Amino acid sequence: MTNEHYFSATPGSPLIPREISVRLADTDYSLVTAGGVFSPDRIDAGTQVLLANTPAPPPGGNLLDLGCGWGPVALTLALLSPRAQVWAVDVNERALDLVRANAERLGLTNVNAVLAPDVPDDVRFMTIWSNPPIRVGKAELHNIMKTWLPRLETGSDAWLVVQRNLGSDSLQRWLQAEFPDDLQVTRAATNKGYRVLRARASS
Known part of the structure; x- marks a missing residue:
């Protein structure tokens, strides 16, 4: 048992891929995950609540999954909005590799799995979906929000x-x-001990 976290940049544990069956966008898929990333055995409860309580994403433009893990949110965005460009951002390089592998499995060519600095500065987003990494601590979480929500x-x-x-x-x-x-923040849903917050960029 290592002391690494899913928000480690480079997990130290051996890469041992595993296949799991998941349901995304009302269809069942077999995808690949591995240890050293967030919730490698299943779609975690929070992400399930997010996916169940968020309206369909915009059909085009740039869409962001912030803290993507192995990719359930980013892949859902790409499946629902095939003409959009989906940006899957994480600090964990193993997670990004898994997103790329899963996008290839699903035949998705509109997923960009990248580290934060690799998102061009001029890209702005039509929506952001996120199960943010709360356990990084309040200061870092606030920094993440201040970096991405203004975009x-x-x-x-x-x-x-x-x-x-x-x-x-x-x-x-x-x-x-x-x-x-700049933002109108409301509570959109409550389920299974989770809140879904909606932050709308004011006109």
Whole structure:
């Protein structure tokens, strides 16, 4: 048992791929995961809540999965919006490799699995879907939000799922205080102990 975290840049554990069966966009698929990434055995409960309580993504433009793990959100965005460019961002290079492998399995050519610095500065997003890495700590989480939420197109939404007992309500209050003129932040859904927050970029 290593002490690595899923937000390690380069997991130290051996790469042992495994196949899992998952349901994305109402279809069953066999995908590949591995240890050293977030929730390698299944689609975690928070991501399930996010996918079940978020409206269909825009059909085109740039879409962002922030903290993509092995890819369930990014792959769903790509399946639902084949004409869009989906950016799957994570610090974990193994996770990004798995996203690329899974996109290839599904025949998806519109998924860009990259580290944050590899997203061009001029790219703005029609939506952001994220199960953010709460366990990185509040300061780093806030830095992530301040980096990416201002890149929403005007009138577009970010959808964030956060466990209630891990600070969803405090995150909502912080977002409202940090972006009082730029974002309208509301609670869109509550399910299985999770909140889905909607942050709309004000016109």
